[in-house]
Amino acid sequence: MPGSVAYTKPWAVLWGAATLALVYVVVALALKVRSFARGGALPPAPRPAPGRVAGIWLAEVLLQRQLLQLSPLRWAAHLAIAWGFAGLALLSAAHVALPALASVSLDGGAAAWLLRGEGRAIGKAWGNAWGLVLAAGLVLALLRRLIAPPEKAKEGQGTKEGDLPLVLFLLALTLSGFALEGLRHALEAATPERAAALRPWLTALWTAHGLGGVGLVAWLPRSTLLHALLSPLVIALNARGEHPRRDLYWPKTTRHRAGG
Amino acid sequence: MAQDDKAQGGRVAAGLSWRQLIELEACARCGECKGWCPVYTQDAREAICARGKLDGLRGLVRGSLSEGERSVFLESLYECSACGQCHVVCPVRIDTPELWEQARLALGRAGFPRPESQTRALAGIKRHNNSYAKPQAERGLWAERAWQAGLLLAPVRLWRERPAPVLYFAGCTGSLDPAMQFVAVLSARLLQEAGVDFAILGPDEPCCASKLRRMGDETFPQEAAQRIELLRGLGAETIVASCAGCFKGLHGDFARLPGGVLPVLHLTQMLDRLIAAGRLPLRHAVPLRVTYHDPCHLGRHSQIYEEPRRVLAAVPGLEFVELARAGAFSSCCGMGGGLKLANEGLQHRMGAHRIREAEATGASAIVTPCQTCCIGLANGVKETGSPLRVMHLNEVLARAVCPEITPEKVAAALAAGG
Numbered sequence: 001m002p003g004s005v006a007y008t009k010p011w012a013v014l015w016g017a018a019t020l021a022l023v024y025v026v027v028a029l030a031l032k033v034r035s036f037a038r039g040g041a042l043p044p045a046p047r048p049a050p051g052r053v054a055g056i057w058l059a060e061v062l063l064q065r066q067l068l069q070l071s072p073l074r075w076a077a078h079l080a081i082a083w084g085f086a087g088l089a090l091l092s093a094a095h096v097a098l099p100a101l102a103s104v105s106l107d108g109g110a111a112a113w114l115l116r117g118e119g120r121a122i123g124k125a126w127g128n129a130w131g132l133v134l135a136a137g138l139v140l141a142l143l144r145r146l147i148a149p150p151e152k153a154k155e156g157q158g159t160k161e162g163d164l165p166l167v168l169f170l171l172a173l174t175l176s177g178f179a180l181e182g183l184r185h186a187l188e189a190a191t192p193e194r195a196a197a198l199r200p201w202l203t204a205l206w207t208a209h210g211l212g213g214v215g216l217v218a219w220l221p222r223s224t225l226l227h228a229l230l231s232p233l234v235i236a237l238n239a240r241g242e243h244p245r246r247d248l249y250w251p252k253t254t255r256h257r258a259g260g
Numbered sequence: 261m262a263q264d265d266k267a268q269g270g271r272v273a274a275g276l277s278w279r280q281l282i283e284l285e286a287c288a289r290c291g292e293c294k295g296w297c298p299v300y301t302q303d304a305r306e307a308i309c310a311r312g313k314l315d316g317l318r319g320l321v322r323g324s325l326s327e328g329e330r331s332v333f334l335e336s337l338y339e340c341s342a343c344g345q346c347h348v349v350c351p352v353r354i355d356t357p358e359l360w361e362q363a364r365l366a367l368g369r370a371g372f373p374r375p376e377s378q379t380r381a382l383a384g385i386k387r388h389n390n391s392y393a394k395p396q397a398e399r400g401l402w403a404e405r406a407w408q409a410g411l412l413l414a415p416v417r418l419w420r421e422r423p424a425p426v427l428y429f430a431g432c433t434g435s436l437d438p439a440m441q442f443v444a445v446l447s448a449r450l451l452q453e454a455g456v457d458f459a460i461l462g463p464d465e466p467c468c469a470s471k472l473r474r475m476g477d478e479t480f481p482q483e484a485a486q487r488i489e490l491l492r493g494l495g496a497e498t499i500v501a502s503c504a505g506c507f508k509g510l511h512g513d514f515a516r517l518p519g520g521v522l523p524v525l526h527l528t529q530m531l532d533r534l535i536a537a538g539r540l541p542l543r544h545a546v547p548l549r550v551t552y553h554d555p556c557h558l559g560r561h562s563q564i565y566e567e568p569r570r571v572l573a574a575v576p577g578l579e580f581v582e583l584a585r586a587g588a589f590s591s592c593c594g595m596g597g598g599l600k601l602a603n604e605g606l607q608h609r610m611g612a613h614r615i616r617e618a619e620a621t622g623a624s625a626i627v628t629p630c631q632t633c634c635i636g637l638a639n640g641v642k643e644t645g646s647p648l649r650v651m652h653l654n655e656v657l658a659r660a661v662c663p664e665i666t667p668e669k670v671a672a673a674l675a676a677g678g
Binding site for chain 2: 035038044060226230233235247
């Protein structure tokens with residue numbers, strides 16, 4: 001029976017930390033929004049063309065066309081990280097939202113299907129697939145920095161300090177998720193003695209993975225990761241005024257790549 | 261003190277738009293802007309590139325900058341030509357030129373000092389209605405003297421004497437800078453050659469006031485409103501500006517103000533249309549190998565890339581070779597945004613860098629339709645001792661249309677007349 005493998009999960013610790021983190025994030029983001037509201041009105045812009053703005057947003061945010069123009073390797077790493085994050089965030093959101101909806105009978109049975117029923121395998125496959133994509137992106141980013149740094153990084157022009165630790169932390173978080181899955185499978189097939197030895201490890205890893213994820217969420221408003229929320233917004237806002245500019249959204253960057 | 265900083269930061273924030281405040285936080289700090297920034301290329305300080313300036317402005321708005329950080333930020337904000345290269349390459353598409361200009365305005369309103377040289381220049385523009393501290397009465401002299409010297413086909417008439425469908429807006433530099441008056445004279449001659457019915461404002465022509473916007477002067481909206489009222493009141497079908505800076509002001513900056521959408525063309529757009537219509541006969545071959553420098557105000561800021569290239573392509577005998585960095589990626593010569601006033605040496609190095617890029621094409625001349633770029637590139641030639649010739653697009657066209665008129669002859673004739 002899926003989900004029957006039991007090990008201790010300190011839910012109270014995790015939910016306590018998650019609640020604190022979420023309250024902190026909500027307050028921090030609300031303060032940010034309040035600080036944005038100090039600004040004045042936007043200057044008049046050309047009449048927005050919704051189709052064109054949507055096209056720009058799709059190309060620049062979902063497909064990250066500008067990064068592809070700047071560096072295919074950087075694009076592959078960033079796209080994999082962004083999509084991996086989005087895929088896993090969606091799964092996490094479903095795990096939080098569906099039980100909440102189920103408690104007021106608004107989930108249409110989806111919570112039971114995804115969390116305990118036949119959908120559980122699909123959820124696992126979804127999580128593993130996006131976890132792999134995220135890990136691939138992080139490994140690419142790491143290789144790019146450690147083995148084949150871009151020219152500008154060699155010249156001290158690269159991404160600002162704090163970036164490498166962040167990549168390492170995210171990679172550790174991703175790999176701990178896979179390790180957790182591996183140990184869970186090992187537990188299913190283990191003898192009672194072996195299982196007893198594995199359970200504390202699973203509990204420790206589950207706690208570290210969970211708290212790591214919570215920490216990442218709490219760090220969001222204070223770190224450059226905030227760009228994951230604000231960049232798509234800025235791209236949409238600026239595209240409203242700049243949608244007629246072909247030199248900005250479809251430039252021939254590779255032809256004019258700067259030497260340094 | 262910290263409370264004062266926060267209050268001052270609040271005043272700066274109030275001077276920006278809410279979208280710009282989001283942009284400050286949305287920067288991914290990736291550093292892509294550094295690799296492309298023509299100022300950073302010459303002066304590798306983090307504070308000077310877009311990421312550094314965004315960092316500084318973010319800190320200022322939060323009220324968290326130390327005294328030292330604040331002075332570094334203020335210096336770097338004004339040592340930027342606002343060329344817009346960082347805007348083109350930014351993966352987040354932050355509208356940086358608009359941000360720098362608005363930040364300069366917001367800082368001025370919040371009581372922060374700007375470089376003394378810029379303050380003097382702004383006061384001069386407002387006092388004299390031009391950047392050259394010359395009397396307005398001199399504005400139309402170039403036309404009178406050029407006619408008297410036989411450089412024109414007909415006298416250039418003043419708008420107040422008899423309006424015309426086309427208003428030629430010569431701008432401060434074309435009207436008053438002895439080294440660049442040939443641009444106005446050749447513009448008039450080329451329009452005459454094509455049979456365009458035009459007039460000039462002469463002594464009634466105001467400074468376009470765009471430099472006030474570039475350097476963040478808070479009187480810009482009022483000054484611009486006066487110009488808009490004047491120009492709208494003329495009822496011209498088309499306003500033609502030969503200066504890239506004036507064009508950006510009249511076409512771009514004014515359009516963001518009430519009633520400011522005017523029928524403005526840059527001269528290269530007008531010439532391109534005249535050539536396409538067969539109205540400007542290019543009779544003489546110009547056997548030169550040239551490259552083309554896109555002015556920031558015409559290219560990145562106004563998206564006029566193709567028209568000047570089509571004009572050059574129409575010149576018989578001319579061999580054209582593209583620069584490695586061209587179009588939206590053209591390196592700035594350093595003349596824009598008040599940078600030359602703030603740090604002249606830096607502008608010279610930027611001009612020199614662009615000249616070296618042009619030399620690499622094997623061209624014998626670098627052509628641009630912007631007189632300010634002509635000055636900036638000429639500084640680069642002096643800096644490098646390059647044999648490369650800096651030519652205004654009008655000069656190239658004049659060689660094909662009326663080769664008897666050269667910039668040197670125009671300069672000599674106007675000097676003799678004065």
